[in-house]
Amino acid sequence: MRDRFLPVTLTLTVVGLLATIGDHLALRLSGWLLLVAAGSASLLLLAGNVAQRHWFVVDGSGIHWPGADSQGRELAWGDIAAIGIGHTRQPGVPRRLSDRYALEIYPRTEDFAVRHPELERWRYTEFPPRPELPMTCYRFTLPARTMVFTRLESAIRDFGKRVWIGHYQRSWSPDFSR
Numbered sequence: 001m002r003d004r005f006l007p008v009t010l011t012l013t014v015v016g017l018l019a020t021i022g023d024h025l026a027l028r029l030s031g032w033l034l035l036v037a038a039g040s041a042s043l044l045l046l047a048g049n050v051a052q053r054h055w056f057v058v059d060g061s062g063i064h065w066p067g068a069d070s071q072g073r074e075l076a077w078g079d080i081a082a083i084g085i086g087h088t089r090q091p092g093v094p095r096r097l098s099d100r101y102a103l104e105i106y107p108r109t110e111d112f113a114v115r116h117p118e119l120e121r122w123r124y125t126e127f128p129p130r131p132e133l134p135m136t137c138y139r140f141t142l143p144a145r146t147m148v149f150t151r152l153e154s155a156i157r158d159f160g161k162r163v164w165i166g167h168y169q170r171s172w173s174p175d176f177s178r
Contacts, residue, residue, distance in 0.1 A: 056103075056140075058155035063105075073118060077160055081108040082133050084165040085142070085153065088172045101142040101149065106133045129168040 021028075057064040062076040086104045106128060107113070113123065113136070122138045142149050157164055 056152060058152065058159050060159050063156075063160075073116075075105065075116070077163060079108055079112060079115075080105055080160070080163045082106040082128075082130065082165045083156060083160055083163050084129060085167045086129070086139065086170045087167060088170040090172050103140045103142055103152065105138045105140075107136060107138070110134075112136075130165060 055065055062074050062079070064074045083103070083105050086102050088100045090100075113120070119138050122140055124137050124139050125135050126137070128135060128137065142152070
């Protein structure tokens with residue numbers, strides 16, 4: 001949705017700016033209204049992005065995150081077969097605009113989905129980066145190369161050495177960071 005929303009917001013901003021320099025009062029007023037609409041739309045977009053972020057705490061027992069019902073959730077290291085960071089790039093788009101990263105968790109057991117139904121929306125089925133891994137993974141979009149990205153990777157390397165498989169390239173798909 002963000003990809004479709006950004007051009008609309010930018011268009012509203014440009015039209016609003018152009019209208020504010022007009023000679024007619026009604027035109028200038030409508031320009032200011034468009035600028036307010038574009039600003040409000042941008043705030044809604046930002047709020048949506050913040051709400052979709054995944055917050056993880058990594059320690060010796062596993063990976064924890066807050067649940068929707070205020071109950072903490074946990075994936076113990078023993079439940080995880082492998083964990084890594086997948087990377088994809090949209091062809092024909094400049095690198096800094098198209099790079100997408102995701103934390104990918106591969107379950108150890110087949111009953112993982114039954115024990116963790118709250119993760120269903122992040123569940124994907126595709127070829128794993130290593131042949132011994134299951135085709136099911138749980139993918140969580142990460143902010144590209146930020147402190148959050150670096151800290152999460154560092155914590156997983158420290159506490160989950162046994163299951164860390166590093167970085168790997170994925171083929172581009174519009175669903176990669178849904």
